[in-house]
Amino acid sequence: MAIKDVKAGLRNEEGISTVLGILKQSFGERFQTGQSFREQHAHTTTYLPAQLPDGVVFAESADDVKAVVRACAEHRVPVVPFGVGSSLEGQVNAPSGGISIDFSRMNKVLRISPADLDVTVEPGITREELNRELRDTGLFFPIDPGANASIGGMTATRASGTNAVRYGTMKDNVLSLTVVTADGEEIRTAQRARKSSAGYDLTRLFVGSEGTLGVITSVTLRLQGIPEKIGGGVCAFPSVKAACDAVIMTVQMGIPVARIELLDDVQMRACNAYSKLSYPEKPTLFLEFHGTEETVALQSAQFAEIATECGGDDFLWTANAEERAKLWHARHNAYWASRALAPELDGLSTDVCVPISRLAECVAETQADIAEQGLLAPIVGHAGDGNFHVLVLFDGKDPASVEKVEAFIGRLNHRALAMDGTCTGEHGIGQGKMSFLEEELGGAVHLMRTIKQGLDPKNIFNPGKIFRNAE
């Protein structure tokens, strides 16, 4: 049960107090222990209760990070990295207290190589800042998880988002990392070559490790050329099944869609109401194509045929940027449209991911479950990956409402797992999904714990995330 999992851990009061003293001395104004700073750094965009760190270091260099890690390691005090706080499963909470490392001042582009299509950045840069810096190079960083997250945070949670179907997830786009490990030293996980068979893939081990194995101090990313032309389109379908069939055919035919997003009827109703639109309130696919004038037109025509075959309405598409923005407006505002359905309620965004052959079934069963429980919960899916989100609107102050949501999330995850899916396609485990991870991977979690113990023997790195605290 997701919410009940969030317990406070044991606090090492003596160690914390010692480290507070050390950091005050070393960092002066760049170390803050005031309530408002602490609250800002436990803020999560989730339903999970905030658990505040004891202090916040505003790091400006890898040396700062080393100094914090060394002090915390010596006194067994938790270290919690903080990007912009957009994680959804409590990743920045501090259940055992400790020190939050704020990366907002480590937001520089360190180098760019247009010939190699790669860039090295400090972890605090956000993806929008990065893309602004890249603009003159003709290159862009494609991963878009929705929020303007930091690159370090996206790396730590193995983020993906709308155009992962074309460009992959963070695991596919991080070439190399530097990381401060438990001994306070900085290591580099890989050289900058595009591929390597040199030893264990430490890069991928740190991508998605949610700050539990070390603190990321720089990220080398693959980049893509900005497409010459971007096309966008929208198509409504009579059922989720029909829409998913169109997705499967699109993927099978190898049409390189950049985005293919599924909004269910409830979500479309919310979008219409919020943005004063008049889309059919039916399951709808939003598509984006990246290429040249010719290939975008070709891909759009191919998809239109598929849509017709699957019983879809007319496929509206355009390669005009302004019209595309209009068509996609509903998708871009989906989250706020959903919240506006019931502004007085809390919103809980959860995600699962299944093989795409099971997506229609998983979404349909989930919709039936929502209806049966009388929940208000629009669904948005990154359909090309089999990944979907349910935004459950509920009253967080009403225990009965909370209990109902917890039971729903339990069923949603069991359903996805039974279909050979995963309890999270992109949000991570954090505090919210620890029990589902155990269900999903069983014995493999023992291996993960062994790795955690080996690399972080004092359990200082983001304790109480991914695994239940042994303490």
Place this chain on the structure above:
Amino acid sequence: MAIKDVKAGLRNEEGISTVLGILKQSFGERFQTGQSFREQHAHTTTYLPAQLPDGVVFAESADDVKAVVRACAEHRVPVVPFGVGSSLEGQVNAPSGGISIDFSRMNKVLRISPADLDVTVEPGITREELNRELRDTGLFFPIDPGANASIGGMTATRASGTNAVRYGTMKDNVLSLTVVTADGEEIRTAQRARKSSAGYDLTRLFVGSEGTLGVITSVTLRLQGIPEKIGGGVCAFPSVKAACDAVIMTVQMGIPVARIELLDDVQMRACNAYSKLSYPEKPTLFLEFHGTEETVALQSAQFAEIATECGGDDFLWTANAEERAKLWHARHNAYWASRALAPELDGLSTDVCVPISRLAECVAETQADIAEQGLLAPIVGHAGDGNFHVLVLFDGKDPASVEKVEAFIGRLNHRALAMDGTCTGEHGIGQGKMSFLEEELGGAVHLMRTIKQGLDPKNIFNPGKIFRNAE
């Protein structure tokens, strides 16, 4: 120095003798200890001396693998997985003796899902067998390391090959694994969803771990639709620099070449002699395009423009399968053509990989080094990835010749590392590149060792590979 690294490890004679008895009893005829079986299972296609296992189990199921691992774990005896023995850095050698697990009988396709574009196979199936089995589905598995390697072996060494530039390497194409771990239990690293943020990426940790962390018992792979049309082409350039410039422009423009291979002038001379062809004996790119009639033609035309701009000769290309086979004949036979330059000599195939902006420089410096040393050593590169192979022809029985080659390989690796490259793009570390791994990643190797110790505390899994034996 590569060759001197290959030392025998300490042998646990008592344990080995006990395990031989246990396995004879359990496996009968499926356990062989005869000299010829042992020799076959230490055969490597490399310059490295063979180090024989003490016996070979022909596994037929994961339960067989568990039984072997349990016996070997109890008595601290090495376990060396064996696919087809095509690894190049001594990965199947048994420096401390022990048991080879032969996977040739575990070669079944366990399931296929055309809708999900994925398949689960036993590790002993070779890539050609797999593609034969897939033919009716319209799908194929794209990774092609040259040799008809087993999927298990390709997974273990993080193989890639000619079309990695389009389809990625094994790390990008393995969705999930089952693995027998040190306690003799089988775990699954991931569900079958196309992406996941659920805990540490154990899949990618095992991909490329060269049998040192556990024994792979099944592999779930991503598949691709067989392209409607395949185009092929060849283009000679006045210099390696000009050819590499064409590669960089191709990648920067986002032309989705399926293969872009560089053969140097020595290699082209070898190909002409071997296959009685009359290609210009100049640095030459071999290309392949996957798509439709239209896109293959479009991409070929785009590349032709780039080639002209970079000073290349006419770009010969065709979408006719037979003509394409003729154009590519030279590339396909490059290895044998090289060996035929001096059939009496030994051949040592080594690889490094650098950022593509440094490829021309790295190849040119290596050619100068070869010339200066009077070596015979054609170069073939997977240029789109910055990865290239040098096939050094030398007399393995002449210590002076061996020493010269070792010194050359040392310089080659230092050169690649200095250019932010890796000591191996696709062959792995095995026994041959342990010292270069240390040079390349330094402190990160300490983390790898920690992981190894945690997951294989008795050091039974392929000891003496990747890391020097502590024994």
